[in-house]
Amino acid sequence: MPSHEPDSAPIKVLVVDDHPVFRRGVVTLLESEPDIAAIGEVGSVDAALAWLDQARADVVLLDNNLPGGNGIPNMPHLFARQRDLQAVILTICDRDDEFLEAIRFGACGYVLKDASPERLIDSVRNAANHEVRISERMVRDFLKHQEQRNASSRSHFQSAIQVAPRERELLANLCRGYSN
Known part of the structure; x- marks a missing residue:
């Protein structure tokens, strides 16, 4: 199982969210960490699939409510593009059924959009290490x-x-x- 070490290459993250201002804020947050590189940002599952055909990411931060198809049920399509890709769901929704669906489809994390920046950063690092972490609140x-x-x-x-x-x-x- 790969492990992310501080001296190794940065964790490459693709951010998938349909709200450009929010997406840009997440990218800025990720870029403030020396061991994380936000190497792409897109607004839909289709755009994420096209992006993954052209470049490699370690972790995808994925909103569920996206135009053209929800993120969670489309995770297998993302994983099919890159076998070692890890997913963290970043969402406003705290419904149990969505949470369980995300875990069932292979998400390493489920982070609510009102979580602390540190929680999001930790989730990215955990996912890069193939560790499943779920918030105590969830x-x-x-x-x-x-x-x-x-x-x-x-x-x-x-x-x-x-x-x-x-x-x-x-x-x-x-x-x-x-x-x-």
């Missing part, structure tokens, strides 16, 4: 949502099945291995 929110779903399912199941106290006692005894 994990905590995901687990909380799963707990709520499980509680709701249990409540629905319990209300759907009406068991009399005597039946409950019999079921408990059966579970303990007693016969009638």
